[in-house]
Amino acid sequence: METPFHKISQRMPRRDWLRAVGATAGGVAWANVLLSDPVSSQEPSAAKPLPNFTGPSPNPYWNSVGSVVSEPQKAALLLLTDRPVQLETPRGNFLSAFTPNQAFYVRWHLDRIPNAVDLKTWRLRIEGNVSAPASLSLSQLMNNFPAQTIAAVNQCSGNSRSRFQPRLPGAQWGNGAMGNALWTGVRLRDLLSVARVKTGSLQLQFQGLELGEGPDGYGSRQYQKSLNLDDSVIDDCLVAYSMNGEPLPMLNGFPVRLVVPGYFATYWMKCLAFIRVLDKPDENFWMKTAYRIPDTPRGTTTPQELTAGSVKTIPINRMPVRSFLVSPDGSGKIPAGLPVQLKGVAFSGHGHIERVEVSSDNLKTWQAAQLGEDFGPYSFRTWQFSWKATSPGRHTIAVRASDEKGHVQPDESVWNPGGYLWNRIERQEFVVGTAE
Amino acid sequence: MKSTRLRFTISVLVPLACAAMLAARMEVLRAGLYAPDGLGQITQSAPTALEDGSTYAVAAYSAFSIQLADGPGRGETQISCNTCHTVRYITMQPPLPAATWDAEVQKMIKTYGAQISDADAQKIIQYLQTHYAPETRK
Numbered sequence: 001m002e003t004p005f006h007k008i009s010q011r012m013p014r015r016d017w018l019r020a021v022g023a024t025a026g027g028v029a030w031a032n033v034l035l036s037d038p039v040s041s042q043e044p045s046a047a048k049p050l051p052n053f054t055g056p057s058p059n060p061y062w063n064s065v066g067s068v069v070s071e072p073q074k075a076a077l078l079l080l081t082d083r084p085v086q087l088e089t090p091r092g093n094f095l096s097a098f099t100p101n102q103a104f105y106v107r108w109h110l111d112r113i114p115n116a117v118d119l120k121t122w123r124l125r126i127e128g129n130v131s132a133p134a135s136l137s138l139s140q141l142m143n144n145f146p147a148q149t150i151a152a153v154n155q156c157s158g159n160s161r162s163r164f165q166p167r168l169p170g171a172q173w174g175n176g177a178m179g180n181a182l183w184t185g186v187r188l189r190d191l192l193s194v195a196r197v198k199t200g201s202l203q204l205q206f207q208g209l210e211l212g213e214g215p216d217g218y219g220s221r222q223y224q225k226s227l228n229l230d231d232s233v234i235d236d237c238l239v240a241y242s243m244n245g246e247p248l249p250m251l252n253g254f255p256v257r258l259v260v261p262g263y264f265a266t267y268w269m270k271c272l273a274f275i276r277v278l279d280k281p282d283e284n285f286w287m288k289t290a291y292r293i294p295d296t297p298r299g300t301t302t303p304q305e306l307t308a309g310s311v312k313t314i315p316i317n318r319m320p321v322r323s324f325l326v327s328p329d330g331s332g333k334i335p336a337g338l339p340v341q342l343k344g345v346a347f348s349g350h351g352h353i354e355r356v357e358v359s360s361d362n363l364k365t366w367q368a369a370q371l372g373e374d375f376g377p378y379s380f381r382t383w384q385f386s387w388k389a390t391s392p393g394r395h396t397i398a399v400r401a402s403d404e405k406g407h408v409q410p411d412e413s414v415w416n417p418g419g420y421l422w423n424r425i426e427r428q429e430f431v432v433g434t435a436e
Numbered sequence: 437m438k439s440t441r442l443r444f445t446i447s448v449l450v451p452l453a454c455a456a457m458l459a460a461r462m463e464v465l466r467a468g469l470y471a472p473d474g475l476g477q478i479t480q481s482a483p484t485a486l487e488d489g490s491t492y493a494v495a496a497y498s499a500f501s502i503q504l505a506d507g508p509g510r511g512e513t514q515i516s517c518n519t520c521h522t523v524r525y526i527t528m529q530p531p532l533p534a535a536t537w538d539a540e541v542q543k544m545i546k547t548y549g550a551q552i553s554d555a556d557a558q559k560i561i562q563y564l565q566t567h568y569a570p571e572t573r574k
Binding site: 117220 | 471472473475476480481484489490491492493494496497499500520521522525527528529530532536548549550551570573
């Protein structure tokens with residue numbers, strides 16, 4: 001039986017301890033018992049900052065490595081860039097199915113983004129190849145159309161870009177360029193009915209209030225995105241004026257933004273001001289050159305194929321299935337034998353999450369996690385799994401999700417020049433200590 | 437003789453034993469460590485005064501200063517890149533091969549229409565390759 005005093009606090013330096021315990025012969029004797037076992041010599045130093053970049057190897061952290069910053073209407077978020085504003089949501093905010101507006105990530109393309117909007121003059125314009133061009137105020141959008149609500153994940157195309165090998169230039173997101181919200185607004189179809197789309201129309205082009213310093217006609221001046229009119233996603237689209245039951249934060253697109261359930265966020269135009277019906281395919285930079293993926297399974301290719309010029313590309317569209325372990329985050333140890341609730345979220349741009357599974361033996365066997373409430377096909381689905389490590393040491397937990405279309409998260413990396421579509425199985429290492 | 441031993445027991449040994457037992461029951465290995473460090477601190481923004489009426493405004497967004505590596509070409513890099521975006525775009529990147537930096541600067545000029553002279557472009561490319569490549573990034 002070990003002495004119960006074998007690990008006593010050594011908050012004070014040894015000599016102060018001795019003085020405090022007493023100068024009597026008895027006191028010294030006690031002190032010697034107390035200090036007879038050597039205490040661990042590794043004293044933690046002051047917290048150190050993360051490096052301000054990672055690479056050439058993959059970013060090993062869950063989030064990106066930027067500083068924590070505070071912006072209007074926002075909680076503390078992680079800074080990627082300040083002009084244009086790009087902010088990442090810290091991991092702990094993904095414990096719930098809905099991401100708070102204050103914590104919702106931010107990604108703008110151009111630097112002149114609104115600080116103020118006057119609703120007396122702001123209008124949503126529907127123009128182009130229509131019989132009845134429309135110009136609608138926020139009040140008209142709120143009152144003249146039935147309100148529709150949908151839970152949908154908004155994820156940046158480049159979420160997790162910092163995982164790619166070889167690394168790619170661009171915003172070096174960790175996993176936090178995503179969020180789920182309850183969006184309320186007007187069905188895009190209802191707006192198109194009002195403007196009466198002419199036959200022969202091909203696409204809808206969306207543009208918001210952001211502008212850049214580049215020359216006219218360049219992508220550095222205007223940010224515009226288009227969807228095909230015959231794409232079934234048009235039926236699900238909303239022009240949302242409410243996010244989680246609140247007005248949209250300015251940085252997330254006040255007064256209205258397009259919601260494209262299941263699709264990557266590049267189409268979810270913020271501060272939406274123009275819907276243009278086109279009778280020719282949109283050839284602007286953001287459609288023709290940017291946000292394109294290889295037309296291959298999983299949108300993956302290699303630097304060699306790319307150099308050879310043999311890669312056909314298509315515009316990015318639906319989000320592949322993903323799942324994340326949010327908590328515990330591995331920053332503390334877990335005592336052996338103590339059951340731990342592993343918690344996280346999963347989603348897919350192809351529909352409902354059917355299954356989330358956890359593996360603690362390097363992907364050899366999988367056990368089903370318990371799924372949380374179902375908020376619809378395009379929402380985050382929370383999951384939970386009670387895990388008990390019986391032996392001390394390093395344990396790695398892997399998590400994978402499957403969706404209703406039969407997509408199962410793979411363990412293979414993806415690579416394409418844009419740094420898009422990352423959905424490899426996530427892992428978290430835990431250090432399990434002895435409990436006796 | 438007996439009472440002296442009793443008094444010694446009560447006045448010295450009992451308190452000592454109690455103190456030791458209390459300490460022994462709080463088996464924390466380290467406690468009360470504080471380090472003088474500003475890390476973890478971010479300043480709260482003051483709330484903005486809101487006006488009545490139809491204008492919805494928020495405060496100015498933050499522009500954080502960033503120090504680029506010292507060396508020839510830094511001035512040209514700061515002036516040209518800052519026209520459209522923060523130079524934090526540079527420091528955020530992983531170390532990128534020389535060819536990638538060349539392609540990035542060419543993309544800014546050809547694809548995004550950046551107005552940069554050939555001479556300045558060469559200086560900027562060389563500066564980025566000198567300080568932000570795998571062999572040189574600090």
